[in-house]
Amino acid sequence: MLRVNELVKTFGGFKAVDGAHLHVAPGEVVAVIGPNGAGKTTLFHLITGQLVPDRGEILFKGKNIAGLPPHKVCRRGIARSYQVVNVFDRLTVLENVQIAVLARQSKTWNLFQTASRMCLEDTIRILQNVGLADKADRICANLSHGDRKVLEIAITLGSKPELIIMDEPTAGMSPEETAATLKLMQRLCRQMGLTLLFCEHDMEMVFSIADRIMVMQQGRTIIQDIPERVRADKRVREAYLGGADTCSA
Amino acid sequence: MKPENTGIKKTAAALGTVAGFMLLALILPRYYLYLLALILTTGLLATSLNLVLGFGGMYQFHHAVFYGTGAYCLALILTKTGLPAWLGYLAAPLAAALLGLIMGLLTVRLSALYFGMLQISLGSLVWAIVYRWYSFTGGDDGIHGIPVPDLIGTSRGAYLFVVLVTGACLAVMYRIVTSPFGMVFTGIRDNPERCRAVGINVTGHQLAGQVMAAFFAGVAGTLFVTVEGSVFPDMMFWTLSLEILIMCLLGGWFTFFGPLLGAAIIVVLRTVVGSYTEYWTLVLGVVLILLIFFLPEGVLGMIRRGGDNAAGK
Secondary structure (H helix, E strand, O other), X not given: OEEEEEXXXXXXXXXXXXXXXXEEOOOOEEEEEOOOOOOHHHHHHHHHOOOOOOEEXXXXXXEEOOXXXXXXXXHHOEEEEOOOOOOOOOOEHHHHHHHHHHHHOOOOOOOOOOHHHOOHHHHHHHHHHHOOHHHOOOEHHHOOHHHHHXXXXXXXXXXXXXXXXXXXXXXXXXXXXXXXXXXXXXHHHHHHOOEEEEEOOOHHHHHHHOOEEEEEEOOEEEEEEXXXXXXXXXXXXXXXXXXXXXXXX | OOHHHHHHHHHHHHXXXXXXXXXXXXXXXXXXXXXXXXXXXXXXXXXXXHHHHOOOOOXXXXXXXXXXXXXHHHHHHHHHOOOOHHHHHHHHHHHHHHHHHXXXXXXXXXXXXXXXHHHHHHHHHHHHHHXXXXXXXXXXXXEOOOOOOHHHOOHHHHHHHHHHHHHHHHHHHHHHHHOHHHHXXXXXXXXHHHHHHOOOOHHHHHHHHHHHHHHHHHHHHHHHHHHHOOEOHHHHOHHHHHHHHHHHHHHOOOOOOHHHHHHHXXXXXXHHHHOOOOOHHHHHXXXXXXXXXXXXXXXXXXXXXXXXXXXXX
């Protein structure tokens, strides 16, 4: 479904992504891991169009999407959530998801219908699915951090994507919230047949949910394989797990 | 309460308000009708600015240029051509919208502050042309004695025309603000990055918003011509842009009716203070300072916030 080949992005001399490879098959859950500064977030920005790559291909369903603006990437079927919560703070929980649903159904140019009554069914179904339905009318800025991270996921579902990209979906969450989010992600993938690409620091979580894991270091892809083989790989142990294993797992 | 009911109630309230304003034409003396027409015209202008300023989060620093363009377009058609008047009333807002499109194409991709600065530059360019081109625009003398159609040429007729047109424009703008476009527009104001990520063409929506705002400013320009029977370059000078910006902030730029209230306060204040002293701008400055310190969300914004607190939200 998604294939990244020889991707390069340089910021003034610094090679943030330097020949990364990635392959995601339909229905698969793929995790990207790597030490801080390995280029994970940059890689995601490149795929979703926030950044334009210097070189390389990003093939989504066989078509090169490298360099497309973000809104067109989303229209192709890739939705993303953010590491640092990035929602509409002044709007209600319902409206946050509603905007995504309206955009998905190409209704944002509609000038003369009442927005608050549109796409309600789809929006509420998503909120129920992630467990935010009872907070639908709350203004977003007043939510807890955990709920805001879940709302991030709900907004991406509003785009009805084929591929979801999550940048550290549990960053800053308490252990309980992390466990709940993990369950939610597993359930969504099973129920809706979603394809999921995410990066995460929590190793326990990565190894419990991912079908395959891609390891990055200094902008390069070291390996992409099933969790058992990644765990056993010598290069990965040296580059990443070796020191960090004890403190993160 | 069912949503259909609130819709009917709102429509009834709007129609009632318009009818009420029209009845005032029977009671009030001419001077007050003139003042009220001026308030509504300015209110329409401020509301059109707030479409992009408050709801779109775009720093539209030179909105008056669209107002002036609408007014000059109508004035020139009425004085220099034999075209029917209604055509002028139709062409003027379209001319303003066209200018909005051209300026928008040049500015809309820029970040907030540069957007505002370039807009001031381009707007001042238009002003300079109007100010200097004596043979066509009358230069700094402006154009006077514009032959407005008889039906709306009397002070009472002009007032009724202003009430009807302002009412219709406000209704359309209210519709836009509550439409999906309006919702997305506020979304862009709060978080353009996220809007792009859910598949919204941010630049396209901002451009469309600017064209709409320019259109309604153009309508306000035609109302000014109807009420005053004259135009002058000051209508598109940047100080007027600043003044309507203050009206939005004063009334409450996150509310729909705030700018209307702000316009009413400023126009009344200018009329009253102006009759005592010529240093009206000094008073305006003091108002602005007080506003920034004590009413950052404007009068209506504060009232609404007070209501929310009382309701325990």
